Amino acid sequence: MPRKSIADLAYSILEENHRPMHYRKITEEIMKIKEIKADHPHHEVNALMGVDRRFVRYQRGIWGLTKWKYREANLPYTLTSYCLRNGSIFLTSYLKPYFSWHREERVVEVIFIDGEGEEIKATVDYQQKLISGFQEWFRKRELEVNDTILIGLIDESRKRYFITAEKEIKHETEKDMADIIYQILQKEGQALSFHQIYSEVTKTELQSGSLFEKYIQEILNNDFRFVLINNKQWGLWEWLNEAEQLSLNLYSADSREKIFNTLHRCFQFLGYKVEATQEIQPSFFLARAHLAVQSYALIITGLPGNYNIDTIVSFDWLALKKLREKTNADSIILFSEKFSLPELINRASEEGVQLYELSILDYIIKEHKRIPFSLLDLRIAFSPLHHPRNNLAKLKEIRENQQQNWLLVKMVINILQKVRTKNVFMDINLLLKELELMANSHNQLKIDHALVRKIITFLNQEPFKLIEISESGNMVLVYSDNLFKEKISNIWQLILSN
Numbered sequence: 001m002p003r004k005s006i007a008d009l010a011y012s013i014l015e016e017n018h019r020p021m022h023y024r025k026i027t028e029e030i031m032k033i034k035e036i037k038a039d040h041p042h043h044e045v046n047a048l049m050g051v052d053r054r055f056v057r058y059q060r061g062i063w064g065l066t067k068w069k070y071r072e073a074n075l076p077y078t079l080t081s082y083c084l085r086n087g088s089i090f091l092t093s094y095l096k097p098y099f100s101w102h103r104e105e106r107v108v109e110v111i112f113i114d115g116e117g118e119e120i121k122a123t124v125d126y127q128q129k130l131i132s133g134f135q136e137w138f139r140k141r142e143l144e145v146n147d148t149i150l151i152g153l154i155d156e157s158r159k160r161y162f163i164t165a166e167k168e169i170k171h172e173t174e175k176d177m178a179d180i181i182y183q184i185l186q187k188e189g190q191a192l193s194f195h196q197i198y199s200e201v202t203k204t205e206l207q208s209g210s211l212f213e214k215y216i217q218e219i220l221n222n223d224f225r226f227v228l229i230n231n232k233q234w235g236l237w238e239w240l241n242e243a244e245q246l247s248l249n250l251y252s253a254d255s256r257e258k259i260f261n262t263l264h265r266c267f268q269f270l271g272y273k274v275e276a277t278q279e280i281q282p283s284f285f286l287a288r289a290h291l292a293v294q295s296y297a298l299i300i301t302g303l304p305g306n307y308n309i310d311t312i313v314s315f316d317w318l319a320l321k322k323l324r325e326k327t328n329a330d331s332i333i334l335f336s337e338k339f340s341l342p343e344l345i346n347r348a349s350e351e352g353v354q355l356y357e358l359s360i361l362d363y364i365i366k367e368h369k370r371i372p373f374s375l376l377d378l379r380i381a382f383s384p385l386h387h388p389r390n391n392l393a394k395l396k397e398i399r400e401n402q403q404q405n406w407l408l409v410k411m412v413i414n415i416l417q418k419v420r421t422k423n424v425f426m427d428i429n430l431l432l433k434e435l436e437l438m439a440n441s442h443n444q445l446k447i448d449h450a451l452v453r454k455i456i457t458f459l460n461q462e463p464f465k466l467i468e469i470s471e472s473g474n475m476v477l478v479y480s481d482n483l484f485k486e487k488i489s490n491i492w493q494l495i496l497s498n
Contacts, residue, residue: 007052009033010045011065014055018180018201020064023049053117056154066162067115075151076166079143087135089149091126098153098161099124099131110159112137112151115168134163141165177201178219181226182236191233194220242269243369250358250365251305251337256283259302263335266361267300270368271375284320286327289375296379297329303344305337312344317351331384335361356388363392367399371406408447409455411438413484416467416477425474428456463491 004012013029014021023046030036030045038044049055049063056066075098077089091099099110112120114137122133143149148166184200185192192200198216220226220234227237227248237245246266253259260283268274272287287298299320303311320332332353339345339355348355364373364381373381373395381395415434419426426434435447456475459467466487468478479487 004034006030006034006036006045007048007054010049010063011054014063014065020058020062020068022061023063024061026063053113053119056113066113066117076148077151079138079145079147079149081145083134084138084143084145086132087138088130088132089134091124091129091131095131095151098151098156099126101156101159108159110161112161112163113154114162115164120163137163141168177216178223178225181216181219181223185226185234185236191229191235193233197234241369243365246365247362250335250362253302253304254306255304256302259304259335260285263300263302263361266365267298269365270373270378272298283316284323286323286329289379291375294376294379297327298382299323299327299329299332300335301332302335307336307344309341309343312341312347317347317353320353321351331382333382352384354382354384354388356382360388360392364395371399371402373399405451408435408451409459411435412452412455412459413466413477416475417481420477425476427473427475428453431456431475463494464488 009030010026013026024042026049027036027042027045031041036044046061046063050057054066055063056068058064075095077092077095079089083089089095107123107125110122110124110131112122112134114120118137120133120137122131124131143165150164150166152162154160154162180201181197184197194217197220198213201216202212220228225237226234227240229235240248246262246269249258249262250266253262264274264276264285267285267287272289274285274287276285284299284301287300289296289298301320303315323329324332332351333356334348334353335356335358337358339357345355347353360381364378367373377395377398380398381391383391386394412431412435415431415438416426432447432449432452435452439447456467456469458464460469460475464487466477466479466484467475469475477484
């Protein structure tokens, strides 16, 4: 393999850094790899880049790659048969300001540079409103009628411009930009706005309406690695926990297959045994809750948010009915983002199908991630006896009670931790008074004395045994704070381990 020249090394360094750099910094990086035999290495590198068409000076001392100029080439021109035949483009009203230095009758020569550093000598005839000299370049780029080229300004005083074909930008964008965006987000470690991503990729301010803006937006929308968070910022899919991934998939599903696969994962996440066999319609599945005498089964299906009247007509309602008869399922649930078509609402009512908005399942998924619901709790959520909104209200009431109980446990432990630092005793009556004071000052909950006594008994017994009660009724925590947390963690690991 031939050794790289200094200019080649400078090119590689700029490509690796994805951004313009000062020639002194480029020189420092080159000298880590290769000795530069010159009295003033920085000047040598600067001079070599100055005569190499692959490089372009962005500002004083700052060099970048000529091919990067496509990021600023936001003046589009659609080619006609005349353009291709004559190798010309018309000096349209929106191109004129970029050639405003020339308003004379004479024809003036200008230089266009493409992404590979090739120079195209062209002429501008301001009076005829024509730029000519592209015939050979059009041919080499295999451009056709209706293809778009883009033009950008490099140096007006030197009459130098950048030119590229839109299809070349798209190829370059698809090939490289997705990885660059991924690296930017990974390095930042936090979500960024589109404006921030655009500026990092292009090293320029956002040019609204430019084609390059469209390409970056397409990458973010179509590459599975990127996800829009809170409709404002872009992050990485890998940053999300399972509940967040399921939530986003629910709302982004745009086909029957996608909504089916996401619903399948949701009910597995909730703890159901999911059955989908060849005998069952591919757009339905059975979610079973095995609870001995309280076992139940749900038939689950869904429609993407973009469904229409044709979707409803083609929906296999008969297969749903047969499946229910065969499996003796307790209910059939159809999920979608919203139910606005009367035809769907009426048909579902006729067939005994419950219509659940995705927002209900979204709430259940997120809450389940925080503190798991039991399959008995979820039976209430999916009961066919009541409207889905009423079922959700009952589930929220259950969750609220659970949270109040957990909060009460936390308050008991916090009080006993404070007592230990003061080296005083605490019996059940004093504890209840402290709890009442805390509840009144923070308006958190109503203290249930019987429940507090149950909590104390629970924490005093194995396997937890976090509290010791003396014969006189005084209570103390028997573990230090760090060991207290470790004890609970170890118990849960023991319970959950095989």
